[in-house]
Amino acid sequence: MTAPLVLGIETSCDETGVGLVRGQELLADAVASSVDEHARFGGVVPEVASRAHLEAMVPTVDRALSQAGVRLADVDAIAVTAGPGLAGALLVGVCAAKAYALGTGKPLYGVNHLAAHVAVDQLEHGPLPAPAIALLVSGGHSSLLLVPDLAEDVVPLGATIDDAAGEAFDKVARVLGLPFPGGPHIDRAAAAGDRDHIAFPRGKYADGTSDFSFSGLKTAVARWVEAREATGEPVPVADVAASFQEAVADVLTRKAVAACRANGVDHLVIGGGVAANSRLRALAADRCAAAGVQLRVPRPGLCTDNGAMVAALGAELVARGVAPSALDFAADSSLPVTQVVAA
Numbered sequence: 449m450t451a452p453l454v455l456g457i458e459t460s461c462d463e464t465g466v467g468l469v470r471g472q473e474l475l476a477d478a479v480a481s482s483v484d485e486h487a488r489f490g491g492v493v494p495e496v497a498s499r500a501h502l503e504a505m506v507p508t509v510d511r512a513l514s515q516a517g518v519r520l521a522d523v524d525a526i527a528v529t530a531g532p533g534l535a536g537a538l539l540v541g542v543c544a545a546k547a548y549a550l551g552t553g554k555p556l557y558g559v560n561h562l563a564a565h566v567a568v569d570q571l572e573h574g575p576l577p578a579p580a581i582a583l584l585v586s587g588g589h590s591s592l593l594l595v596p597d598l599a600e601d602v603v604p605l606g607a608t609i610d611d612a613a614g615e616a617f618d619k620v621a622r623v624l625g626l627p628f629p630g631g632p633h634i635d636r637a638a639a640a641g642d643r644d645h646i647a648f649p650r651g652k653y654a655d656g657t658s659d660f661s662f663s664g665l666k667t668a669v670a671r672w673v674e675a676r677e678a679t680g681e682p683v684p685v686a687d688v689a690a691s692f693q694e695a696v697a698d699v700l701t702r703k704a705v706a707a708c709r710a711n712g713v714d715h716l717v718i719g720g721g722v723a724a725n726s727r728l729r730a731l732a733a734d735r736c737a738a739a740g741v742q743l744r745v746p747r748p749g750l751c752t753d754n755g756a757m758v759a760a761l762g763a764e765l766v767a768r769g770v771a772p773s774a775l776d777f778a779a780d781s782s783l784p785v786t787q788v789v790a791a
């Protein structure tokens with residue numbers, strides 16, 4: 449018997465993502481991004497994102513189906529991001545998924561966006577050993593999670609007390625005159641810079657918690673750049689980018705490995721848009737190797753928001769026999785990370 453075919457829909461932020469997964473095999477990953485429409489505002493504008501999702505929804509589903517060479521009627525279950533995310537943006541995906549589920553008579557799973565960022569790794573690296581520690585770093589979230597069971601037990605260990613890691617990348621990029629979203633541009637600029645050029649602060653570095661703080665770092669970068677501009681000398685963008693990126697990667701990897709040690713866990717998975725960062729990936733590889741921790745990071749295209757991650761989590765839930773959501777479940781912009789499936 450072939451594994452169930454699951455359609456996944458993601459609209460929590462500015463990517464309309466539709467993925468098709470059979471078991472743990474990725475068949476299609478179609479993404480339409482409205483990022484260019486937000487660039488001039490320096491951040492995602494919720495109303496603009498919602499409208500873009502409305503326009504992109506049906507064409508992106510059709511594109512995913514044709515990529516996979518399947519018909520809507522072949523789909524065995526539908527999964528959609530129920531939260532957390534932008535309320536209006538989530539609503540578009542949830543309404544579309546409900547319509548598809550109603551039209552096809554297939555079960556519907558409203559799933560947690562953060563758990564989906566973890567689940568997507570299974571498409572590349574096979575079943576996630578349990579328990580694992582997950583480091584989730586995106587534009588909206590920075591959390592460390594203990595994952596005893598991806599389908600039903602996700603325990604938060606810590607989170608950012610102020611800015612998310614990706615948010616810090618985006619704000620620092622703005623200070624350096626780089627386009628939005630800043631993460632990939634800082635990553636690129638940093639390649640030519642010296643990461644030891646400036647010793648930027650590492651918030652909550654050795655406080656013994658699994659929490660993060662990036663707001664002080666962001667302010668320190670802004671003050672450093674202002675002071676430099678006041679002297680009339682050019683700002684060494686590559687060095688600032690590399691030093692900033694080092695500070696973020698240093699704190700994230702130190703705390704992730706410490707969480708593995710503290711919980712006696714030897715598997716770490718990193719997900720979310722910031723997991724695409726080259727320095728974070730390299731430093732995590734070094735530190736995990738030194739600590740005897742097995743590191744799993746999906747390829748960069750699966751780290752940023754996409755529909756495949758939602759389909760991957762949906763497929764896991766189907767395989768585990770978890771009950772689908774009721775058709776009247778609500779999109780929840782602040783869905784807690786402990787709730788993997790919307791009731």
Ligand code: KG4
Binds near residue numbers: 586
């Ligand atoms: O997971 P994601 O696509 O959306 C959210 O759920 O927020 O993450 C987007 C974030 C943005 O802040 C973006 O700047 C950051 O991920 N990002 C990166 C890189 N690629 C994307 N940050 C650092 N380095 C990168 N290469």
Ligand code: ZN
Binds near residue numbers: 561565
């Ligand atoms: Zn995300």
